[in-house]
Structure formats: structure tokens, C-alpha cells
Amino acid sequence: MDAQLKILGPEFSTFVRSVMIACEEKGLNYRYGMKVNDQQVKLGDETHLKYHPYGKIPVLILEDGRSICETAAIIRFIDNEYPGYELFPTDLFARAQVDQWANLIGIYIDQAFVRKFLLEFLFPKGEDGSVRMDKVEAAIPEVNRAIATLTKQLDGQDYMCGDQFSAADIMLAPMLDYLARHPKGAELLAEEVKLLAYLERVRQRPSCQKVLI
């Protein structure tokens, strides 16, 4: 594939990673980072706001300059536009299920795993840069609820929406991978045999091996 796509956003972002995995699944050529046309873009600056009205990453910028924001929409576009492994099933109800789970993961699972829990460790906002352990403790019930939600959904199937790896797994993989790599997250996942087996299955995919490093 010759397409030279640009993903606006740093590679450590979970949502950027999801878009990278989608590109890998399709065998697409892509770059990532916070530069557009050799100009550094800052989160929320004027240039960024032209691409995303709320100053979020990722944004997918096409070769002709057109762009798409919001991770689930980007992944859907990539799937519709490019040949290769299909990230959504063809059956309309099954497609809606993948959309449903991509949204649930992009909103609620992200809040529980990433925004309220992991970011407390990665960007500590306590006095003198300390981790706000009260916030971490307060976040744990939501992490556990998210783990239970995902475990229930995985009952009797290999992936989030059946036996095929889909866009829903692409949304989840970077978040779950980060949670499992963090010592405190690993503690919360320690007894979650089904979810850990799922994570290992997903990590084995060549696309994820390239991105989840």
C-alpha cells in the first residue's frame, strides 16, 4: 500500500495506538507524531483545534490534507477505505455490536482504566508531584467494574464481539495492555484468567506485536 497517512498524536497514547493497529491490520504506510507539514502542533493550539474541535488526539490526516478525528470513526473509515483484514463484520447487527463495544470501550472503559486510574500514576498531580493515592483508591471500584464488564462480554468467545478480532478489540487492546503492564493494574487483573488469556491472544497478532511495545 502506498498511502502515506499521518496520525496526529504521540505513539504512547492509547487511542493513537488503536489507530496504528488498524493501519497495521490493513498493511498501510503511516507516520505519527505532533508535527504537521513540519510544524510542531501543541495539544489544543489553533492548528490542533482546526482538526479536532475539542483538541483531542488522534486525528488521521490523509495525503490530500483532509482529516478525520475520533478514534472509532477513524477506524471505521480505515476499514471502509482500504482492503485487507476486515475490522467489522458484514452482518448489520454484528456490525452494530462492534460499534457498540467500540463506543463503550472508548468512553467508559477508557475513563475507568486510563483517565481515572493509570493517568494518576503517569501524570501525578499531588503535592510535589506525588501520586494522589486517594484518587487511585477511589478509582479502583470503577476499574473492577470495567474488568467485570469485559469478562462477562468475553464469556464463551475469543474476542470482544465473537470469534473474530474486530475494531472493538482494537479499541481495547492498548488500554488493557497498559493496565496489565502497570504493577497496580496487574494486581487488579491477577485473578482474571479469562481477560488475561484474551490479552495474550490479542498480543499475539502481528499488528499488536508491532504497536504494543
Ligand SMILES: N[C@@H](CCC(=O)N[C@@H](CS)C(=O)NCC(=O)O)C(=O)O
Ligand atoms: N473521544 C476521543 C478521545 C481521545 C482522547 O481522549 N485522547 C487523549 C489522548 S489518549 C487526549 O487527546 N488527551 C489530551 C487532552 O485531553 O488534552 C477519541 O476517541 O479519539
